[in-house]
Each structure stands twice: as structure tokens, then as C-alpha cells.
Amino acid sequence: MIKRERVADNVFSFQSEVYAQVTAGAVIGPNWALVIDTLAMPEESLEIRSFIEQEIQVPIRYLINTHYHADHTWGNCFFPGATIIGHTLCREWLNTRGRASLEEARKQSNIYRQVKIVLPHMTFSQGGLSLRVGKKTISLHPLPGHSGDNLSVLIEEDRVLFAGDVFMSLPYIVDGNADELVASLKKISKMGLENVIQGHGDIVLRGEIDGAIKDNLAYLSAIRKFVRRSARRKFPQDMLADMTVEEAGKSRVLIGGLADSLHQRNLRALYEHMYGKLPQASEDEYDEDYEDEFEGEDEEVG
Numbered sequence: 001m002i003k004r005e006r007v008a009d010n011v012f013s014f015q016s017e018v019y020a021q022v023t024a025g026a027v028i029g030p031n032w033a034l035v036i037d038t039l040a041m042p043e044e045s046l047e048i049r050s051f052i053e054q055e056i057q058v059p060i061r062y063l064i065n066t067h068y069h070a071d072h073t074w075g076n077c078f079f080p081g082a083t084i085i086g087h088t089l090c091r092e093w094l095n096t097r098g099r100a101s102l103e104e105a106r107k108q109s110n111i112y113r114q115v116k117i118v119l120p121h122m123t124f125s126q127g128g129l130s131l132r133v134g135k136k137t138i139s140l141h142p143l144p145g146h147s148g149d150n151l152s153v154l155i156e157e158d159r160v161l162f163a164g165d166v167f168m169s170l171p172y173i174v175d176g177n178a179d180e181l182v183a184s185l186k187k188i189s190k191m192g193l194e195n196v197i198q199g200h201g202d203i204v205l206r207g208e209i210d211g212a213i214k215d216n217l218a219y220l221s222a223i224r225k226f227v228r229r230s231a232r233r234k235f236p237q238d239m240l241a242d243m244t245v246e247e248a249g250k251s252r253v254l255i256g257g258l259a260d261s262l263h264q265r266n267l268r269a270l271y272e273h274m275y276g277k278l279p280q281a282s283e284d285e286y287d288e289d290y291e292d293e294f295e296g297e298d299e300e301v302g
């Protein structure tokens with residue numbers, strides 16, 4: 001159910017084969033281990049736990065939540081012995097929005113019956129936090145953009161970064177902020193990394209990091225331009241619906257095939273962030289002038 005890779009000595013990454021290529025990680029010390037995120041499904045969290053506790057045979061002492069979203073935190077309850085660390089906002093949002101969405105999810109599926117929200121025990125919101133696991137130094141820093149509570153986790157000696165969702169094969173800004181995401185990606189590009197474990201997607205190797213960041217920055221700039229153009233139309237929503245993810249320079253097979261629907265949500269969220277509530281689509285409010293409105297208005301803005 002999960003794909004496991006050894007990223008460096010005593011450092012592992014896990015990738016879900018069932019949900020959106022979401023990732024998690026582990027750093028194994030001589031006496032205990034640290035886990036980064038939990039994946040989405042109970043069986044997946046339990047698979048990570050049994051790999052560490054049964055196969056490697058060390059207890060899990062710490063669990064880091066890179067941010068509060070379900071696919072990274074709903075497994076917290078399956079690591080009962082661990083101290084959970086997260087951003088102060090992660091604790092707050094998991095307690096409010098997280099509880100609400102778990103209630104919703106329970107109505108739709110039995111899978112989450114056994115899930116309980118467990119909040120981070122230790123939080124911070126500024127500066128950083130360092131932990132030693134065996135001979136490795138793990139440093140945590142806020143890195144917002146995908147969400148306001150995103151933490152990155154750097155294994156300093158290996159130059160391996162677990163970036164959380166601020167780094168994905170398709171940037172996702174619906175719960176975040178595009179400007180912050182751009183700033184965070186630029187920060188990552190200066191870190192001199194061997195590997196980036198993206199929150200969703202495959203491991204990015206040293207030689208691919210610059211290209212992947214450029215690619216993500218180009219995507220963000222393409223959707224920004226497109227949203228600006230759409231704002232000049234009477235029915236911006238129609239124009240946004242027509243922009244495919246390929247037109248923004250990304251493939252639709254990314255994120256386990258969810259790319260186009262995430263992209264559509266990005267466009268609408270960015271519009272609302274820049275211009276306020278998105279007007280209704282034309283089919284909701286069709287009028288005769290519709291066709292004219294769409295002619296001769298193709299010049300680039302901004």
C-alpha cells in the first residue's frame with residue numbers, strides 16, 4: 001500500500017499508492033525513531049509504524065506534523081507513544097477545521113471510524129527547532145505558502161529536506177498564499193540540498209531541484225497572468241474553466257491524476273484572493289451578449 005525508499009543512512013521516505021502520492025518519512029536512531037507525517041489512511045500509518053517498531057525494532061519517540069491537513073495528521077492517533085510536534089497554527093487548525101472535516105469524512109466513509117484527532121503536544125511559530133536523532137541533526141522551520149502552518153524538516157548532515165506541501169509536483173495554494181509560496185520555493189533553492197521529499201510526488205534529486213523549482217515558479221506565474229486576464233471578462237469563471245493544467249505547463253497525470261482538478265481549484269482560489277468573490281458562470285446567468293463579450297479581448301495584461 002505504501003512505497004518505501006531509503007533516502008540516506010537511516011532516513012526513509014514513504015509514499016502512498018492510494019491517495020495523491022502523499023509522502024511521509026522517518027529518521028532512525030540507535031534507540032528510537034522520529035516520524036515525519038502519517039499519510040492519509042489508517043492502514044498506511046500502521047504500516048509505517050510496524051516497519052519501524054517490528055522490522056527495525058526501535059520505538060517511535062517523536063512525530064512531526066508538517067501541517068494540519070488530513071493526509072498528514074489523521075494518523076497521529078496510531079502513534080500513541082510519540083510526542084507530536086507542529087506549528088502553533090497546525091495545533092489550532094487541526095483542533096477546529098480538522099475536527100470538522102473528520103466529522104464530514106466519517107459520514108462518507110467507514111475508513112475513518114477508528115481515527116481520532118490528536119493535537120501536537122509541542123508547538124512553535126517563529127525561528128526554528130532542532131532535534132538530535134543519533135548522529136543526525138533535524139531542524140524544523142516554518143515554510144508557508146501551501147498553508148500558513150507548513151513546517152520544513154531538514155536532515156542537516158544529509159542535506160535532505162522533507163518540505164511538506166510547500167513543495168509538490170503541482171503547487172497547491174487553495175488554503176495558502178501564492179506570494180508566500182514563491183518566497184518559500186526561492187528559499188529552498190538556496191539551501192544546497194541533496195534530495196527534496198515533496199509533500200506529494202516523487203523524490204526530487206539534487207540535479208533536478210533547480211528545474212523543479214523553476215517549473216513550479218513558472219506555473220504560479222502562468223496562473224497569475226491568466227487570472228488577471230480573466231478578471232477583465234464578464235464571466236471570468238468560464239475563462240478559468242477553459243485553462244487546462246497543460247496550458248499552465250504541467251501534466252495532468254501529476255498527483256495521482258488529480259492535477260487538473262487541483263489546478264482548477266487553484267485558479268478559482270487565486271481569483272478570489274486577488275479580486276474577491278468569483279462571479280457566477282455564464283450558464284447560471286446566460287444572456288444574449290455572452291458571445292460578443294468573448295470576442296476581440298485577447299490581449300495580454302500584466
Ligand SMILES: [Zn+2]
Nearest residue numbers: 069071165199
Ligand atoms: Zn497534503
